[in-house]
Amino acid sequence: MPEGERTNIEKWLKDRRVTEIECMVPDMSGIARGKILPTTKFLESYKNETLRLPESIFGQTVTGDYIDESAILSEIEPDIILVPDIATVRMVPWYDEPTAQVICDAVNRDGTNVSIAPRSVLKRILKLYEDQGWYPVVAPELEFYLAAKNIDADYPLEPPIGASGRPEKGRQSYGIDAVNEFDNIFEDMYDFCEAQEIDIDTLIHEAGAAQVEINFNHGDPLELADQAFLFKRTVRQCALRHGVYATFMAKPYEHEPGSAMHIHQSVVDKNGKNLFASRNGRDTKLFLHHIGGLQKHLPTAMAMIAPNVNSYRRIVKWNAAPINTHWAQENRTVGLRVPESDAKGRRIENRVPGADANPYLAIAASLACGYLGMMNEIKPSKPKEGVAYESRGFALPKHLLDALGKLHTNRELKEVMGEEFVTVFMEVKDVEYNAYQQVISAWEREHLLLNV
Structure with missing residues (x-):
């Protein structure tokens, strides 16, 4: 990471008196997952690439459940590294306390993009x-x-x-x-x-x-x-x-x-x-x-x-x-x-x-x-x-x-x-569909309860 880039983001945050930063990564459903860090902690994590989340967030469903068994995701839930894309840093305008937000890329320990991350998938197509x-x-x-x-x-x-x-x-x-x-x-x-x-x-x-x-x-x-x-x-x-x-x-x-x-x-x-x-x-x-x-x-x-x-x-x-x-x-x-x-x-x-x-x-x-x-x-x-x-x-x-x-x-x-992405995506959707199948709708009670 170039020192000049770090200096610029430090100045940007300092000029706006930012006290906290929301580090976000979009999951399969487009929900913002991530961590909220004090500014000093964020800068340290950004410099040393120590901001991490479990790989399993990409196996999380819209209901908050997880895939039970996956052909791709590891059962030991290893960490992935979140690398903030500094071009996406913005203020969060609805907070009283000066707070920033940044969208992160998910990368592996070797620096390659996590193939199952939605932002990585779009980058792959581009x-x-x-x-x-x-x-x-x-x-x-x-x-x-x-x-x-x-x-x-x-x-x-x-x-x-x-x-x-x-x-x-x-x-x-x-x-x-x-x-x-x-x-x-x-x-x-x-x-x-x-x-x-x-x-x-x-x-x-x-x-x-x-x-x-x-x-x-x-x-x-x-x-x-x-x-x-x-x-x-x-x-x-x-x-x-x-x-x-x-x-x-x-x-x-x-x-x-x-x-x-x-x-x-x-x-x-x-x-x-x-x-x-x-x-x-x-x-x-x-x-x-x-x-x-x-x-x-x-x-x-x-x-x-x-x-x-x-x-x-x-x-x-x-x-x-x-x-x-x-x-x-x-x-x-x-x-x-x-x-x-x-x-x-x-x-x-x-x-x-x-x-x-x-x-x-x-x-x-x-x-x-x-x-x-x-x-x-x-x-x-x-x-x-x-x-x-x-x-x-x-x-x-x-x-x-x-x-x-x-x-x-x-x-x-x-x-x-990406084969790995499609596999995990389908696994997530299977879990969601099975959860939906457990719910009995008002239509079923209205038309089937006393008629069949």
């Missing part, structure tokens, strides 16, 4: 692109709901009370006044994002009651994944400050649309030229092959972009979410939409991922599918004409178990994502 002279550019769009506090999980969610004193009823797509009902929350959100250098752009009201969407400006995939990771935490904190919840569940309400994480993606060369469009503005073969790869591999990548049992409640016919991998220009019923743009802005919008997905894995999986298409020169289908929901059947898995089965069969995708 390296594959770089080896070909390709540099992907992404722009996520994240949807989420605001909800009244839900203390008892047995009760359904309800929309929160807005400035008018009433909960939102009906649907208010693109409604300005409907967004302004929660101005206090969104003002904090923009302030907190600015303080953390989270580059968000447009705020719109989505179709659901108290559902909104935030668009990120396009940029480097790793930086955007970091920002989306921090953004989720930020929005939840903003909402809590005002006595409500913010949720990124894919389908939190029974009769409302689900929440997505649309990923706009393109590929440029080292000079920044968009490789998806020719000089005269036509689609290039590379662009079409990228779409072909998404069409072929997205159904088997679903477990990484729709990672929870709840995710598949969003993927239903006529519910503002795609059910297939058709593509078309300016058509929001398809899974792969090509927005109207000039040659410089030519891109594909992957509309399949849910808001509940780990942003590192969702971006990595989406780019991996496109990469395989470009490498193998996969031809896409013809662009879809008309409404895609009318197409016969689903092209996407209908539940998590189906998605995991499809992922298991795709050797190409497992190879580019």
